[in-house]
Amino acid sequence: MPIEDLRATIRAGEYTSHTAGLGAGLLQANLAIMPERHALDFMRFCQRNPKPCPLTGVSDTGNPMMVTLGRDIDIRRDVPAYNIYRDGLLSESKTDITALWQDDFVVFALGCSFTFENALEQAGISLWHIQNNTTVPMYRTNIETTPAGPFCGPMVVSMRMIDPARLEEVQNFCRRYPLAHGAPVHWGDPAQIGIANIGAPDWGDPVPDEPGKIPVFWACGVTPQAAVARAKLPICITHKPGHMLITDIAEDAEVPVFRP
Amino acid sequence: MPIEDLRATIRAGEYTSHTAGLGAGLLQANLAIMPERHALDFMRFCQRNPKPCPLTGVSDTGNPMMVTLGRDIDIRRDVPAYNIYRDGLLSESKTDITALWQDDFVVFALGCSFTFENALEQAGISLWHIQNNTTVPMYRTNIETTPAGPFCGPMVVSMRMIDPARLEEVQNFCRRYPLAHGAPVHWGDPAQIGIANIGAPDWGDPVPDEPGKIPVFWACGVTPQAAVARAKLPICITHKPGHMLITDIAEDAEVPVFRP
Known part of the structure; x- marks a missing residue:
C-alpha cells in the first residue's frame, strides 16, 4: 500500500495495529x-x-x-x-x-530499531524474534544514562542472538545507522550490564538459546x-x-x- | 602537549591563537x-x-x-x-x-571540519588550504536551511578541490563523520548552488584552480x-x-x- x-x-x-513490516523503506x-x-x-x-x-x-x-x-x-x-x-x-x-x-x-x-533490523535481515543476518513474529526481549541494565533536568535512569537494551563470527560485521553495519540506535552497547555476559536472568526480559518475549550464538545488546527506545x-x-x-x-x-x- | x-x-x-593542528585526535x-x-x-x-x-x-x-x-x-x-x-x-x-x-x-x-580534514589527510587526500596554511574558502549559497523560530537563512558551505576519481571515496568517508558535517552537499558547478565567483569567497581565502580537480562543497559551521x-x-x-x-x-x- x-x-x-x-x-x-x-x-x-x-x-490500529502495530507497524512492523509496513511502509517498506521508510x-x-x-x-x-x-x-x-x-x-x-x-x-x-x-x-x-x-x-x-x-x-x-x-x-x-x-x-x-x-x-x-x-x-x-x-x-x-x-x-x-x-x-x-x-x-x-x-x-x-x-x-x-x-x-x-x-x-x-x-x-x-x-x-x-525497525530500521537496522530490516537492514540486518536484508544482509542475511536472521533475527529470531522477526522469524517467529514475537516482540524483541528488552532489559533494564546497570548502565546509567547521562541525566538532563528531571530525566535520568538506567539504559534499557534490546537483545538479539548473533553468530560471533559475524559480530564485527554487525557492529560496523549498525554504526552506519546512528538514527536507529547505532552499534551494539554490549555483547556476551548479560550479568556484566546487570541482567540477572536473560530468560526473563523486563519487556517483550524471551527468545530460546541458539547454539553457537551469543546475546548482543542494543540501546533501546524504551529508555x-x-x-x-x-x-x-x-x-x-x-x-x-x-x-x-x-x-x-x-x-x-x-x-x-x-x-x- | x-x-x-x-x-x-x-x-x-x-x-590566544587558533587551534588548527592542536589536541591531536580530540x-x-x-x-x-x-x-x-x-x-x-x-x-x-x-x-x-x-x-x-x-x-x-x-x-x-x-x-x-x-x-x-x-x-x-x-x-x-x-x-x-x-x-x-x-x-x-x-x-x-x-x-x-x-x-x-x-x-x-x-x-x-x-x-x-577539523575532524574530517584530519581524517582525509591521513587517508592520503591532500587539501590545499592545509598544505598552504590558509583558511578554507567559504561561500553563502542559495540552499535554504530549515527554519526554527527566529533562526533561518542560507546554508554556508566550505570548499575543497578534490580529484574526481576519489570523489566517491571522499563521500563515503565523510558520511562516517555525521558530527563533522557528514558527506559533501554539492560538487562541480558552483553556480548551481548560487555561487557566482568561486575566486571570491565570502569568508576565508581563495584557493587556486588545481588542474584535474573539481570543487567539492561541505555544509559549514558559519551557517x-x-x-x-x-x-x-x-x-x-x-x-x-x-x-x-x-x-x-x-x-x-x-x-x-x-x-x-
Whole structure:
C-alpha cells in the first residue's frame, strides 16, 4: 500500500495495529509528546544519550504537523495507537489524540530499531524474534544514562542472538545507522550490564538459546519512555509500543529532514 | 602537549591563537552561547540542519562546566578567543568571558571540519588550504536551511578541490563523520548552488584552480553563526573563527559524551 493510502487509513482510525513490516523503506519513529516547559531538558537528554534516544524530529510548539518528517503528517491522528501517561503512570490508550492536544505541546520523534533490523535481515543476518513474529526481549541494565533536568535512569537494551563470527560485521553495519540506535552497547555476559536472568526480559518475549550464538545488546527506545515516566510529567503522550509513526523519510537517509 | 596542559595554558590566557593542528585526535567544537529563552528554538534549528549544525554538546542552563565534553571544561575560559555579538552585530572579541557570564546562558558546542580534514589527510587526500596554511574558502549559497523560530537563512558551505576519481571515496568517508558535517552537499558547478565567483569567497581565502580537480562543497559551521546574527539576539557569544574548544572526546567517537 502506498504511504499516502496507509496514512489515510491510519488517520481514519481504520488501522490500529502495530507497524512492523509496513511502509517498506521508510523511517519509523517512536514518539514522546510533552508540554514545552520540559522540552529543552528532554532535548538535552536525547543529545546526551543519542544511542537510546536518536532524535529524528521535533515539532514547533503547539503545531501538530511534523513538517520535517513528511508532506502531511498530523501527529494527533497519524499513529495507530497512543499511550497517555499522567504523573508518570499509564492512564489510557487511544487511537486519536485530537481531543487531548494542548497549545504548549512539543512532539519528539525518535529513531527505532525497525530500521537496522530490516537492514540486518536484508544482509542475511536472521533475527529470531522477526522469524517467529514475537516482540524483541528488552532489559533494564546497570548502565546509567547521562541525566538532563528531571530525566535520568538506567539504559534499557534490546537483545538479539548473533553468530560471533559475524559480530564485527554487525557492529560496523549498525554504526552506519546512528538514527536507529547505532552499534551494539554490549555483547556476551548479560550479568556484566546487570541482567540477572536473560530468560526473563523486563519487556517483550524471551527468545530460546541458539547454539553457537551469543546475546548482543542494543540501546533501546524504551529508555526515554522509562525516563519520562520516572520524571512524573503531569502529561506525556507516547506511541503504543510497536505502533510507530511511519514518516516520509527514507530509512537510509543521511539526514532525517523532508524536502518537498 | 597533553590536553590537560594545553587547556591550562589556554585557561591562563597564555595561548590566544587558533587551534588548527592542536589536541591531536580530540574533537574540536564551534560554540554558540545564548540566553535560555532562545535555546529550544536553536536546538530545533540544529536538529533540522544537522549537516551545518552537528550538535555535540549542550550545557545545563547557567552552568559553565561542559560536563558531557570533558573532565574539567570551563567554557568561560577554555577557548582561546571569543566573539561577542549584540543585536546581531559583532561588538567585541575577548579571551575570557567570565565577566559576561549570565545565569540564563545555555552553551551549544557544534562539530567542526577539523575532524574530517584530519581524517582525509591521513587517508592520503591532500587539501590545499592545509598544505598552504590558509583558511578554507567559504561561500553563502542559495540552499535554504530549515527554519526554527527566529533562526533561518542560507546554508554556508566550505570548499575543497578534490580529484574526481576519489570523489566517491571522499563521500563515503565523510558520511562516517555525521558530527563533522557528514558527506559533501554539492560538487562541480558552483553556480548551481548560487555561487557566482568561486575566486571570491565570502569568508576565508581563495584557493587556486588545481588542474584535474573539481570543487567539492561541505555544509559549514558559519551557517549557524549567520543564522544567530540574523536573529539579532540581544547577546550571543561564539568562538572566534578558528579558535575552537578542544574537548576530551576522541575525534572518531561514535557518541560525543565523556565518560569519566
